[in-house]
Amino acid sequence: AYNDPPPSGNPNGKVAFNVYIVSKTKEPVDAQGMKVVPTYSIKDAPKPDIVVFPGGPSGKIYDDPEFFAWAKKASVEAEIAQSVCTGAFVLGKAGLLDGLEVTTFHGAIDGLQKKYPKAMVKRGRRFVDNGQVVTTAGISAGIDGSLHVVARLLGRSIADQVANYMEYA
Numbered sequence: 001a002y003n004d005p006p007p008s009g010n011p012n013g014k015v016a017f018n019v020y021i022v023s024k025t026k027e028p029v030d031a032q033g034m035k036v037v038p039t040y041s042i043k044d045a046p047k048p049d050i051v052v053f054p055g056g057p058s059g060k061i062y063d064d065p066e067f068f069a070w071a072k073k074a075s076v077e078a079e080i081a082q083s084v085c086t087g088a089f090v091l092g093k094a095g096l097l098d099g100l101e102v103t104t105f106h107g108a109i110d111g112l113q114k115k116y117p118k119a120m121v122k123r124g125r126r127f128v129d130n131g132q133v134v135t136t137a138g139i140s141a142g143i144d145g146s147l148h149v150v151a152r153l154l155g156r157s158i159a160d161q162v163a164n165y166m167e168y169a
Contacts, residue, residue, distance in 0.1 A: 016154055020045075022074075024067045032056050042070035050149070051078045055085020055105060055139065062093045080149060082134040084142030091133060092116040102135040103128050143168060 020039035051074045072094040075081040088104040097119035113121040127136040127145030136145035151159035
């Protein structure tokens with residue numbers, strides 16, 4: 001039914017994920033035309049178990065020494081560091097792509113390979129799971145990769161429930 005709550009991701013009814021947004025400050029961020037209000041700044045953010053770097057202007061992270069220092073530490077210490085689209089450049093600069101098969105937005109494949117030649121950048125892959133590092137292609141592939149992570153952590157049936165709730169076949 002329409003009013004049903006989203007799947008909790010945990011058979012005992014507890015919420016499995018505490019999703020929050022971190023930015024350099026708590027000031028609203030222009031996310032490609034949308035204003036997003038961060039939950040935490042890099043100064044007060046809790047340590048993430050899973051960190052996801054979205055695409056878009058990733059240079060705002062990796063070209064800012066203070067913000068990148070937080071991003072690198074969060075990535076290295078996280079159980080899973082995931083990128084969506086060009087967020088892979090953040091993980092690349094953090095040194096997490098070396099020696100791994102990875103992917104990114106189709107228009108950024110050549111640039112990622114050139115900038116991080118120790119990574120094996122794959123074309124035509126929706127997502128690539130290397131254990132700690134999960135990279136995804138463009139925007140909708142981020143959903144595929146995220147559902148894969150949910151399945152990996154909580155089981156296929158929970159991931160299927162989430163996909164069904166989202167009407168994502």
